[in-house]
Amino acid sequence: MTKKIIALLLGLIAILAAVVLLKRNNPKENHITIGILQTASFPPLDDSAKGFISEIKKELGDNVTVIEQNAQGSLMQAQAIASSFKANKSISGFFAIATPAVQALKSEVKNRPITFAAVTDPIGLHLREAGSNITGASDMADIEKQISILREIMPKLTKVALLYNPGETNSVLLVRLMKTTLDKYGIAYQDNGANSQADVAAAAQHAAQNSDLILIPTDNTIASALPIVRQIADKANTPFVTTWTGESEGPLMQFGVDYTQSGVQAAQLMKKILIDGIKPMDLPVVSPSSSILISSKVVERLGLVIPESIKDSVSLM
């Protein structure tokens, strides 16, 4: 029995060794390999990856090889990929998409640069401490601006429903900001939590019936179930606002970070580190600009008027 076990272990290790040795070419002169670790597959995260890859290829030409890995939501898997990346000496820089990916890479890689995208709170996550090898593009939305524009479009707004998954860090952080800002503008609010896609319909129902407007932070759970939110909100004639862009129709306003752009910016940071030799800590975290899209169809249906004062800063669709 023990012989069988030893044979199995040795066999697997031999396969692993063979794969490692075959797949990993020694670093060539002027050749750069970049490892991408994506937390899970969601449209905004995929956009970041696309933006990063196209920009880094543009900047570095044919000299760059990209190794893409996706943890599919599993932290153990993210950790396994990070440890494989760490061992791959031909990789000179890493791109982490979303919070768990950058955390997994941070725990493994200490002396090669990491850039990130789709991370909301780099300071709170201790990513930017003295000597850190990490920088990137934060997806923190300018909530103050979002709510001030809402105020302009809907002067009679009195009660807002916040629809989000209390288990998602980004949402919790943005909702906290939304609440303080709403307080400042004297707008009342209520929480509507949905812990999974299956609960979104019930939460949206409650939100639509008890408020003048539904406000949704960057939340993967709600975003992936948005069609049902739209259906319920339309039926109750309650408008909703998303803190991300890219929806074809439905939201009164789409306000948020352009994720493709955040990937592009992370690639530019990577280029500055690898080619120009700037230290990651000397490159401040960047914030991609937010785009503001307003649906003229919804504005018309609700009988709202867009004031001249903000017409220049928003785009109608």
Add this chain to the structure above:
Amino acid sequence: MMSFLPVVIGIFERGFIGAFIVMAIYLASRVMKFDDFSIEGTFGLGGAVVAWSLLHKTDPWLALLFGCLAGGISGSVTGLLHTKLGLNKLISGIVVTTMLFSISINIGGANVALGNAPTIFSLIHFIPFGTLILLAAMALSVAFIFIWYMKTENGFILRSTGINEQFVTSLGKSVPLYITLSLILANSLSALAGGIFVQYSGFFSAFGNVGILIAALAGCMIAELLALNMFIMAILGSIVYQLIIAITIEFQVEPSWQKLITGLLIVVILVVKKLESKKSKGTVAV
């Protein structure tokens, strides 16, 4: 070759952490014949309690103990739901895991970094291979404690409960008590794994337990394939599983297919087992 050693060390480290959950699965679903879904929830709960404790300046070892206690308590809830309220085994596990999600995010937060808080690994970081040695020592000692416990009278009755409840009743022992006890032990183990993983990776995420159950099940099935003593095999099974995952990562398999590979792996193990048991009918090792 220089790039190969760290990969193997990482595999062993994650394998040792996973071993605790494999032991938990083995205790619940093989010894007690109780397929306990709450093991997935207690992995998160253990992590949340440990993260909270560390951020409140608790000693990292004490934090692990708190994590285990929390896991044990929720294990007893699963047990009571089944034995006292007569809830189906699977459902009681799912109910507890669902409730634990809320409890975990309220204790640990949706995602929290440990920052510079000391962990059991930072205390020994100056020793070469310290993390690996510490994890190996912990996994082996827990395995030996269970091997010893299973040989005691109490452990014997626990094992018998899974095989023949009437026999245990005829001895004048309480079946619900032993079912609950096994769930307390299994969920403490899972919470221990969650707590160690948080200290190992430096952060807690509410979604950290995603995919844990299936990974542990695969590890448990590999361990059964290897037979011999299950608690030692749990460690090996978990390591072999991590090896296979590492191979798929190194092959750079299109990421969206990885879960299918895990599923296929389990099917392959089942087939191999079926072939084996045909070969050696009648000599089934437990």
